[in-house]
Amino acid sequence: MGIRPFVATGLLGIGALALAGSAAGQAPESDSPFIVELEGGPVWQTKNDIQVPNDPRGTRFALDEITGSGPFPAFRLYAEGRLGRRHGIRLLVAPLSISGTGVLVEPVDFNEVRFAAGTPTEATYRFDSYRLTYRYRLVSNPTWRVDIGLTGKIRSAETSLQQAAVSTSYSHVGFVPLLHAAAAWQPSPGWSLALDADAAAASQGRAFDVSLKLYRDLSEHWSLSAGYRTLEGGADTDDVYTFAWFHYVTVSAVYRF
Numbered sequence: 001m002g003i004r005p006f007v008a009t010g011l012l013g014i015g016a017l018a019l020a021g022s023a024a025g026q027a028p029e030s031d032s033p034f035i036v037e038l039e040g041g042p043v044w045q046t047k048n049d050i051q052v053p054n055d056p057r058g059t060r061f062a063l064d065e066i067t068g069s070g071p072f073p074a075f076r077l078y079a080e081g082r083l084g085r086r087h088g089i090r091l092l093v094a095p096l097s098i099s100g101t102g103v104l105v106e107p108v109d110f111n112e113v114r115f116a117a118g119t120p121t122e123a124t125y126r127f128d129s130y131r132l133t134y135r136y137r138l139v140s141n142p143t144w145r146v147d148i149g150l151t152g153k154i155r156s157a158e159t160s161l162q163q164a165a166v167s168t169s170y171s172h173v174g175f176v177p178l179l180h181a182a183a184a185w186q187p188s189p190g191w192s193l194a195l196d197a198d199a200a201a202a203s204q205g206r207a208f209d210v211s212l213k214l215y216r217d218l219s220e221h222w223s224l225s226a227g228y229r230t231l232e233g234g235a236d237t238d239d240v241y242t243f244a245w246f247h248y249v250t251v252s253a254v255y256r257f
Contacts, residue, residue: 032082033082033257034079034080034081034082034256034257035078035080035081035254035255035256036077036079036080036254036255037079037080037252037253037255038075038076038252039076039077039078039251040073040074040075040076040250040252041073041074041075041248041251042070042071042072042073042074042248042249043070043072043246043247044070044247045064045067045069045070045098045244045245045246046069046245046246047062047064047244047245048062048063048064048067048098048244048245049063049234049241049244050063050110050159050241050242051240051241052170052239052240052241053112053238053239053240054236054237054239054241055238057109057112058109058110058241059106059107059108059109059110060241061108061110063123063244065102065105066104066121066123067101067102067124067125068102070098072097072098074095074096074248075095076093076094076095077092077093078090078091078092080135085137085140086137087134087136088134088135088137088147088149089132089134089135090131090132091132092129092131093129093130094128094129094130094131095128095129096126096127096129097124097125097126097127098124098126099122099123099124099125101123102123103117103118103119103120104117104119104121105117110161110168110170111161111168111169111170112168113167113168114166115161115163115166119164120163121161121162121163122161122163123162124160124169125158125159125244126156126157126159127155127156127157127244128155128156128157129153129155130153130154131151131153131154131198132151132152133149133150133152133180134150134180135147135148135149136148136149142186143185143187144183144184144186145184146182147181147182147183148179148180148181148182149179149180149181150178150179151178151179151180151198152176152178153175153178153198153207154173154175154176155174155176156172156173157171157172157242158170159242172239172240176200176207177200178198178199178200178207179198179199179200180198181197182194182195183195184215190216190217191214191216191217192214193212193213193214193215194212194214194215194225194227195210195212196210196211196213197210204235204236204237205233205234205235205236205237206232206233206234207233208231208232209229209231210229210230211227211228211229211248212227212228213226213228213250214226214227220256222253222254223253223254224251224252224253224254225250225252225254226250226251226252227249227250228247228248228249228250229247229248229250230245230247230248231244231245
């Protein structure tokens with residue numbers, strides 16, 4: 001499964017969102033001033049390549065061949081405040097931690113430490129994301145809503161390897177600006193289909209976080225959802241090469257007040 005088709009699909013999806021949809025993460029009929037959503041479910045990884053440092057001193061290897069593809073547990077928490085009908089601020093806390101034990105098929109030089117082939121190796125991958133998004137509502141009617149905006153993302157990432165008495169870890173905290181777009185369609189009262197995306201790409205790397213969810217209202221305040229999320233991206237700098245691709249099956253509980 002290649003990365004380029006996903007990138008093209010993600011870009012097309014973001015463009016379609018800006019033209020067609022509405023605010024994801026809530027049912028279209030709701031204009032509640034405060035919204036909280038707790039999302040959880042299993043996540044699989046189909047790619048997780050890393051090299052530290054990103055020069056001949058480091059070995060590029062597949063971390064997912066050590067930890068396995070999953071599934072792993074994951075959750076995230078959204079909190080949104082509506083500032084009238086057009087403006088909104090959304091906070092996101094999305095921790096992600098993956099660990100497992102495998103055997104390296106060849107020696108790996110990681111973070112200036114050598115790990116031998118054929119020896120059990122424990123790997124841990126952590127990628128925590130904290131985001132603040134401003135959302136502006138372009139379209140608001142009983143069937144459709146469209147939001148566009150900007151997201152400021154702080155990512156805290158760490159990768160560690162341990163093999164007997166040998167261990168090392170590489171961590172990095174950085175800020176990433178993202179474009180935001182979201183769409184929701186309500187085909188009938190109480191049901192909505194929502195698409196949500198944060199994305200950006202540059203020469204140093206890229207980030208795509210796209211979800212599609214089906215929401216069902218249970219009451220004036222409560223909704224449930226089920227859906228799919230894909231998270232892909234990474235960085236290619238002098239210090240590190242890291243690109244990963246994750247796939248989530250999600251369920252959510254939404255409370256509006």
